[in-house]
Amino acid sequence: MMLFGLDDIEPLAVGSAVLGSGGGGNPYVGALLLRSSMEAKGLNKISVTPFDQIDESDFLICSAGMGSPAIGIEKLATYTDHLRAFRGLESYVGRKATLVSPIEIGGINSLVPLVVASQTGLPVADGDGEGRAFPELQMTTLTGYGLSASPVCLAEERGNTLIINGISDIWVERIARAATVTFGGRAYVAIYPLEGRDYLRGAIPNSLSHAVNIGRSLLEGIQHKNAEDALVESCDAKLIFVGKVVDVKRYNTRGFAVGYTKVEGLDGYAHDIMKVSFQNEYLLAETGGARGERRRAAVTPDIISIHDMETLLPITTDSLRYGQRCKVFSIPVSRKWEFPGADELVGLKAFKLE
Amino acid sequence: MMLFGLDDIEPLAVGSAVLGSGGGGNPYVGALLLRSSMEAKGLNKISVTPFDQIDESDFLICSAGMGSPAIGIEKLATYTDHLRAFRGLESYVGRKATLVSPIEIGGINSLVPLVVASQTGLPVADGDGEGRAFPELQMTTLTGYGLSASPVCLAEERGNTLIINGISDIWVERIARAATVTFGGRAYVAIYPLEGRDYLRGAIPNSLSHAVNIGRSLLEGIQHKNAEDALVESCDAKLIFVGKVVDVKRYNTRGFAVGYTKVEGLDGYAHDIMKVSFQNEYLLAETGGARGERRRAAVTPDIISIHDMETLLPITTDSLRYGQRCKVFSIPVSRKWEFPGADELVGLKAFKLE
Numbered sequence: 001m002m003l004f005g006l007d008d009i010e011p012l013a014v015g016s017a018v019l020g021s022g023g024g025g026n027p028y029v030g031a032l033l034l035r036s037s038m039e040a041k042g043l044n045k046i047s048v049t050p051f052d053q054i055d056e057s058d059f060l061i062c063s064a065g066m067g068s069p070a071i072g073i074e075k076l077a078t079y080t081d082h083l084r085a086f087r088g089l090e091s092y093v094g095r096k097a098t099l100v101s102p103i104e105i106g107g108i109n110s111l112v113p114l115v116v117a118s119q120t121g122l123p124v125a126d127g128d129g130e131g132r133a134f135p136e137l138q139m140t141t142l143t144g145y146g147l148s149a150s151p152v153c154l155a156e157e158r159g160n161t162l163i164i165n166g167i168s169d170i171w172v173e174r175i176a177r178a179a180t181v182t183f184g185g186r187a188y189v190a191i192y193p194l195e196g197r198d199y200l201r202g203a204i205p206n207s208l209s210h211a212v213n214i215g216r217s218l219l220e221g222i223q224h225k226n227a228e229d230a231l232v233e234s235c236d237a238k239l240i241f242v243g244k245v246v247d248v249k250r251y252n253t254r255g256f257a258v259g260y261t262k263v264e265g266l267d268g269y270a271h272d273i274m275k276v277s278f279q280n281e282y283l284l285a286e287t288g289g290a291r292g293e294r295r296r297a298a299v300t301p302d303i304i305s306i307h308d309m310e311t312l313l314p315i316t317t318d319s320l321r322y323g324q325r326c327k328v329f330s331i332p333v334s335r336k337w338e339f340p341g342a343d344e345l346v347g348l349k350a351f352k353l354e
Numbered sequence: 355m356m357l358f359g360l361d362d363i364e365p366l367a368v369g370s371a372v373l374g375s376g377g378g379g380n381p382y383v384g385a386l387l388l389r390s391s392m393e394a395k396g397l398n399k400i401s402v403t404p405f406d407q408i409d410e411s412d413f414l415i416c417s418a419g420m421g422s423p424a425i426g427i428e429k430l431a432t433y434t435d436h437l438r439a440f441r442g443l444e445s446y447v448g449r450k451a452t453l454v455s456p457i458e459i460g461g462i463n464s465l466v467p468l469v470v471a472s473q474t475g476l477p478v479a480d481g482d483g484e485g486r487a488f489p490e491l492q493m494t495t496l497t498g499y500g501l502s503a504s505p506v507c508l509a510e511e512r513g514n515t516l517i518i519n520g521i522s523d524i525w526v527e528r529i530a531r532a533a534t535v536t537f538g539g540r541a542y543v544a545i546y547p548l549e550g551r552d553y554l555r556g557a558i559p560n561s562l563s564h565a566v567n568i569g570r571s572l573l574e575g576i577q578h579k580n581a582e583d584a585l586v587e588s589c590d591a592k593l594i595f596v597g598k599v600v601d602v603k604r605y606n607t608r609g610f611a612v613g614y615t616k617v618e619g620l621d622g623y624a625h626d627i628m629k630v631s632f633q634n635e636y637l638l639a640e641t642g643g644a645r646g647e648r649r650r651a652a653v654t655p656d657i658i659s660i661h662d663m664e665t666l667l668p669i670t671t672d673s674l675r676y677g678q679r680c681k682v683f684s685i686p687v688s689r690k691w692e693f694p695g696a697d698e699l700v701g702l703k704a705f706k707l708e
Contacts, residue, residue: 092446092517160525163446163517171514178532 001053001123003045004114008212009034015215016110017314018235019207019331021303023281024106024133025069026318029076034111037079037118046114047123049099051205054125058196059096061089062103062129063116064189066137066154066176068257069107069280069318071185081155081188082112083119088161089153089190101125101199103140103191105207106133106281107316112188124208129192131204131334132303135256135280137176138169139346141336142192145202152176153190156183181255204334210235218312227312231329237305240285240297241274241328242267248320256280261306261320263328274328276304277353278317284353285328298330300353301337301346305329355407355477357399358468362566363388369569370464371668372589373561373685375657377635378460378487379423380672383430388465391433391472400468401477403453405559408479412550413450415443416457416483417470418543420491420530422611423461423634423672425539435509435542436466437473442515443507443544455479455553457494457545459561460487460635461670466542478562483546485558485688486657489610489634491530492523493700495690496546499556506530507544510537535609558688564589572666581666585683591659594639594651595628595682596621602674610634615660615674617682628682630658631707632671638707639682652684654707655691655700659683 004012013027020027038046054060063086065077090096100113100122110128117124129140137149149169154162154176162179166172172191180187194202214234221230231237243263250259258279265272274297277284282304285297298304306315309325337346348354358366367381374381392400408414417440419431444450454467454476464482471478483494491503503523508516508530516533520526526545534541548556568588575584585591597617604613612633619626628651631638636658639651652658660669663679691700702708 158525159521160529161519162529165515167513171512174536175514175516175533178536179529182528182532 002048002050002126002209004048004124005045006035006038011215011219012111012212013215014218014313015211015213016105017107017316018214018218018231018305019131019211019303020106020133020316021281022278022306022317023069023135024104024110025065025108026316027107030108030111033077033079033108034115034118037115041118043118046117048126048208049123051125051127054099054196054200056195056197056200058098058199060099060101060125060194060196060199061086061097061190062101062192063113064103064109064191065112065186066189067180067186067255068252069316071252075157075184075186077186077188079115079119081157082116084161085153085155085188085190086116086120088155088163089151089193092151092153092163093193097122099123099125101203102128102208104128104130104133105211109133110208110211125199126208127199127203127205128207129203131207131336132301133281134346137173137189137191139350141204142194142202143169144339144342144345147192147194147198147202149191151193154179154187156187177255185252185255204336207334222312231312235331237329237331239327240330241265241287242269242309243274243326245320245322245324245326248322250317257317263326266325276306276328279351280317282306282317283351284348285330299348300351301333301342303331303333305331356402356404356480356563358402358478359399360389360392365569365573366464366566367569368572368667369565369567370459371461371670372568372572372585372659373485373565373657374460374487374670375635376632376660376671377423377489378458378464379419379462380670381461384462384465387431387433387462388469388472391469395472397472400471402480402562403477405479405481408453408550408554410549410551410554412452414453414455414479414548414550414553415440415451415544416455416546417467418457418463418545419466419540420543421534421540421609422606423670425606429511429538429540431540431542433469433473435511436470438515439507439509439542439544440470440474442509442517443505443547446505446507446517447547451476453477453479455557456482456562458482458484458487459565463487464562464565479553480562481553481557481559482561483557485561485690486655487635488700491527491543491545493704495558496548496556497523498693498696498699501546501548501552501556503545505547508533508541510541531609539606539609558690561688576666585666589685591683591685593681594684595619595641596623596663597628597680599674599676599678599680602676604671604674611671617680620679630660630682633705634671636660636671637705638702639684653702654705655687655696657685657687659685
């Protein structure tokens, strides 16, 4: 059993924003939410169960927010929203969870399970279903390894709740997304109720502690003026572009924040332009274009992370704006994504970016 | 206990189309569905419980199809679709229904509870929640008298199911409608799980047998060449226009068939035009317009029924077409609708037709 303390909140928020490929919701909103939840419960620590200590007989439920991260800044979640979804699913399946798990590592969504843990007293699993963030519910290794997202409980700020039993996880996504749009763009899910043995087979190990380590390295690096080295070492990040944001197109559509940013090259990248396309998360980074042949610099499922040039803190898709000077990195995704069919699930094809 | 036989199917379908104000789905589709369900179960009769024999301790569930009736002709329901919603709700509330009830009298939706009855062996209540048909789930006297539509089970052709717990019946409608659109425009609901004592307070009495009587009178009247008199006598119908359909605008939008028809006057109505606006159901009939002052001839919640001039059979909103010669009637709705707030729930305001 590991302990997650108040001092780990900021590192987790920052590390999750790195692994989140720009999505999963705004990390600072998540950090505030978790801090207030722990304080309300008078907690200094939350128990985290290392992946190899998860028991085959454990019963896990994943907890997350869904919808456009850009709307997530306006419609702030409360801990009761997430708790309502979690308790709603427990009550529907008639079984109490023994562990809460993140569905993804990214922005707010790796902090949300700790919020639920602080409210319920349950430990959090050191694992997740993506090892990064993806915009759609079925885009997980759990689905990839044949596990089912259903039944799912969806809650929202007013108190409406929904139980979804989908014939496939894509149908769960379609139904939940339509409801999320009806709710105004944000909802809270309890999803993938799983036996420990199934979770161990489909989930990505140690991803929560990995995010904390990356965040801590980066924050320490920032203090010691070697942030870029710290980032590169902690997650095998590779610098792929340096420049200035000259265009941001972002539409809240179909329950997602969809668009792209254009970054005009600086320093060694002068006279080049990088276009980064996103659907909640950065998915495709291309250079060239008008003035030359377009080349892919990074492609989903690998992680694309855009960092402020001065602070080297990550810039999520909801906080992109004109004039930001930035460095763009690609980070390899967990090898658990190397299975037949992964490309259909989370490759360019899945996002109609092919 | 009354018995509903195979010979009652056509009268119920026709009578429901009259009371349905043009909506509630196509009655002939409903009749085919019920006949095939009874035949599959080898049934000649289905038990109907008279309203005054419903017990305070009975447990009722309403069964219906939802979505655009125009799509209901293309996506034909099977009895298993309705049954799946019904069993899903029973299972969620952990209680077996003792009676099935229509939510509305109209087209397919007054036949659907008999389909569920034939599949489950349950009797059908001789009552409903509208005494006619309305396009939205919350537009019932049940909601009007303070009863709750939740929890609701929604099923659809592929096998996806949904449980909705709404904070209000308007929210149930919004969520269910968004899901129905996601499913392609048609879904099947089990809704308003109610104690007998509550149902007796909020439901409209004897409406199922009333529909059968209207249908039988009209069919006999057609045989004896006095169909119009038979219609007028059986339901207090009042002729408000005679003419030819010269325009039909019908859009499948937001999960509804929305539009209007224009009828050019004939005989005593020559030189006048009637415009009938609908959202699944006919809601507002106006005469005049371009050539004179516009006058309201019939207004929701009163029933508007358009009948073929030759056969005097009702023409539902999904079967309107250019060139039909028709007679338009208004029929008074059940007095159970006379309560404060009814106008906000089902008046012109509720349909943005004010």
